[in-house]
Amino acid sequence: MKKHEQIFGGVVILLVLYLGGILLKTDLLFFRLLVGVGFGYTLSRAYTGFAGSINRAFNTGSTKLMRTLMFLFFISALLSTSFLFKADPTTYDLWINPINLGLLVGGLLFGFGMAFSSCCASGVLTDLITALPRASITLVFFGLGVFLGFPIQNTSDWVSKSWFSTPVGEKLAGGVFLPDLFKWDGLEGYLGALILTALFCGVVVFLAYCYEKGRNNKNTYTGHFMERIQDNKEVLDTKNYKLLSKETYNRLFVKPWTLVQGAVVISILFTLLMGVTKGGWGASTPYGIWFGKFLMIFGVSPESLQSFTKIPAKAYMQPFFQNAVSVQNFGILIGTIIYLLTSGKFIKSFMSEMNITVKDSLLYALGGITMGLGTRFANGCNVGALYTPIANFSLSGWVFLIFMTLGGIAGNMFAKRLSR
Numbered sequence: 528m529k530k531h532e533q534i535f536g537g538v539v540i541l542l543v544l545y546l547g548g549i550l551l552k553t554d555l556l557f558f559r560l561l562v563g564v565g566f567g568y569t570l571s572r573a574y575t576g577f578a579g580s581i582n583r584a585f586n587t588g589s590t591k592l593m594r595t596l597m598f599l600f601f602i603s604a605l606l607s608t609s610f611l612f613k614a615d616p617t618t619y620d621l622w623i624n625p626i627n628l629g630l631l632v633g634g635l636l637f638g639f640g641m642a643f644s645s646c647c648a649s650g651v652l653t654d655l656i657t658a659l660p661r662a663s664i665t666l667v668f669f670g671l672g673v674f675l676g677f678p679i680q681n682t683s684d685w686v687s688k689s690w691f692s693t694p695v696g697e698k699l700a701g702g703v704f705l706p707d708l709f710k711w712d713g714l715e716g717y718l719g720a721l722i723l724t725a726l727f728c729g730v731v732v733f734l735a736y737c738y739e740k741g742r743n744n745k746n747t748y749t750g751h752f753m754e755r756i757q758d759n760k761e762v763l764d765t766k767n768y769k770l771l772s773k774e775t776y777n778r779l780f781v782k783p784w785t786l787v788q789g790a791v792v793i794s795i796l797f798t799l800l801m802g803v804t805k806g807g808w809g810a811s812t813p814y815g816i817w818f819g820k821f822l823m824i825f826g827v828s829p830e831s832l833q834s835f836t837k838i839p840a841k842a843y844m845q846p847f848f849q850n851a852v853s854v855q856n857f858g859i860l861i862g863t864i865i866y867l868l869t870s871g872k873f874i875k876s877f878m879s880e881m882n883i884t885v886k887d888s889l890l891y892a893l894g895g896i897t898m899g900l901g902t903r904f905a906n907g908c909n910v911g912a913l914y915t916p917i918a919n920f921s922l923s924g925w926v927f928l929i930f931m932t933l934g935g936i937a938g939n940m941f942a943k944r945l946s947r
Contacts, residue, residue, distance in 0.1 A: 529871030533780070536868030543861060552849060558803055559851050563858020564865065565796045566808075567653055571866040573789020574753045576650040577909035578641040581935030585642075588742030589751045590735035592786060597728035599790035603918035604724050606798040608717050611920075616695050616704065620806035622915045623702040624906045624923035625689030629680075633905025633912065634927045636897045638934025642942050643894030644669075648810040648908035651895075652859040656867060658880040664888055665895040666814070672899020673815030677836035680903040696921070700906070703922035720920045727925055757785045781870040797918060804851075807915030811908040813853045814899065819843045890942070901934075 543564060551557045570576060580593040610619065624630065641647055644665040646654045651669060654662035680686050689696070693707035709719025742748040761782070769775065784792070797808055819832045820843055829840035847853050867873040883891075898908070905912040905927055913931065916924030 532868045532871045532873050533776075536780075536865055536870075536873075539861070539865055539868060543865075550848070551854065555804070556849070556851060556854050559855040560858045560861075562796055562800050563855035564862035565858075566649065566793065566855075567859035567862020567864075568866045569784070569789050569792045569796070569862070570649065570653050570859070571657075571863045572870075573784040573786055573792075574757065575786055575789045576647065576653070577913065578645060578647040578650050578935075581638060581932055582642060582645060582939065583751050584735070584738065585936065585939040587751045588739055588748035589754060590739045591751070591754055593735050594732050595786040595790050597731050598787065599794055600914065600917045600924075601721075601725055601728050602790070603794045603797050603914070604920060605721060606794060607801060607918050607920070608721065609798075610802060611706075612715060612717050616706075617698045618805065619801070619919075620804075621699050621704070621919040621921070622807050622809075622907065622911065623696045623699040623704050623919060623921040624912060624916050624927075625687060625692070625701040626703060626923050626926055627685055627688060627690055629683070629686035629904040629906070630912070630923055630926055631930050633901040633903070634930030635901070635934035635937070637901030637905060637908065637912075638931035638936075639938035639941075640894040640896070640898035640901060641931075641935055642938025643890045644898065645894075647898065647910075648814070648902065649856075649859060649910055652810075652856055653863040655860060656863045656873075657876045659877065660883045661880055661887070661891050664891040665898075667818075668892040668895030669811075669899040670814040670818035670821075670895075672896040673811055673902055674818040674836065674899075675896075676900045676903025677815055677838055680906065681837035686904055686906070702916075705920040705922060717920075724917070724920070731928075753783070754786070757783045797914075801918075807911075807919060809852055809907060809911040809915065810856055810859075811899070811902040811911060813850060813856060815903075816842055816850070816853075817847075820847075886945075890945070894938075 543560070547557050547560045551560060575592060575595070577596065580596050583592050584590045637647070644651070644661065645658075646662065646665060648669070651662050651666050655666070687701070689701040689703075691703065692701050693704050695704040695707050696702045705720035705723055706716030709716040709723075712719040739748065800806070800808060815836070816838070819827075819829075819836065819838075822832065823829065823843060829843045832838070832843050833840040842850075848857075864873070867876050902908045902911070907913075907915070907927075909931070912927045913924050916927070918924075
């Protein structure tokens with residue numbers, strides 16, 4: 528069975544390259560598809576995700592994923608500097624999100640929802656393959672939450688107006704662009720911004736180690752089983768090495784990547800995305816559009832959707848594969864399928880979470896709708912309000928991290944109480 532999966536995985540790769548190249552209307556859409564495939568493959572093979580940074584720490588005591596995310600954030604910001612230094616940052620679609628009540632409430636809601644659905648906006652796409660019932664329910668209600676949040680996001684000052692901003696931030700989304708604070712540093716503010724980013728990352732890593740130490744002292748640290756597998760280093764037997772062998776295939780396509788390897792690949796993909804599109808990584812907005820398209824099946828007109836959501840009717844009429852972020856999200860799904868097939872784990876993973884209860888379904892629905900609403904209040908999800916803003920030197924990303932963490936802790940505590 529594994530061999531058949533691996534062969535089919537190769538077929539899927541060829542189909543993506545062939546059909547994507549000839550069916551997508553533009554080269555840029557094809558590029559988006561391939562970047563999405565790369566994100567999906569990496570998230571799956573490195574068994575990583577932004578939601579796990581809180582959930583793993585709460586449930587197992589391990590903060591390794593959170594610490595790895597700090598490494599990812601810093602190197603992504605460093606690589607972004609290669610585009611922004613000596614350039615006009617306002618020519619890029621930087622995610623310098625506003626800092627306001629919406630960011631705080633949105634972060635809390637998003638973190639709270641992650642605890643129930645065990646995923647985020649990008650993670651729900653990978654989980655459609657590894658946990659279909661949970662991810663499907665989450666995705667539907669995530670889309671509902673985004674849809675219901677559209678009119679609030681597009682009409683409310685407490686979501687769109689920033690309490691404070693800097694010159695470049697004011698020209699973009701209205702937030703704080705860190706290099707604006709260090710214009711005296713001799714490198715247009717980027718040296719100071721990088722040092723401050725490193726400092727913020729260091730503080731989070733220090734707090735994570737303190738938390739993990741506390742869990743160890745209380746004997747409540749169990750660690751995460753996949754992290755132990757990822758850290759199991761196999762010594763290559765160079766004496767008996769054969770290029771065309773099962774061992775070589777396993778190293779190339781099966782063996783899980785470490786969290787750090789995943790972070791390096793994601794940072795490279797993010798840099799390519801930013802360099803080509805002049806924008807960052809977003810995922811959640813199309814979910815609300817998809818929900819609107821679903822309502823159109825039942826006779827709701829695009830004009831009615833526009834009247835309610837304040838999103839142009841053409842957004843709901845645009846074909847799925849002509850929307851850049853939808854194509855990229857589809858790529859994440861395909862990338863997950865490719866890894867699971869080529870590694871021979873598809874059937875096992877697909878069947879792993881098929882049995883759920885009514886109570887589980889209700890909790891997944893709660894997780895989905897709170898995350899969806901949270902993305903509208905915070906102007907993004909874990910990639911749109913956390914990762915991309917931090918990589919773009921926006922202070923809002925760090926504020927979101929704080930409140931997303933608080934929401935995640937509250938959600939996990941509530942979920943634990945319900946499970947008793």
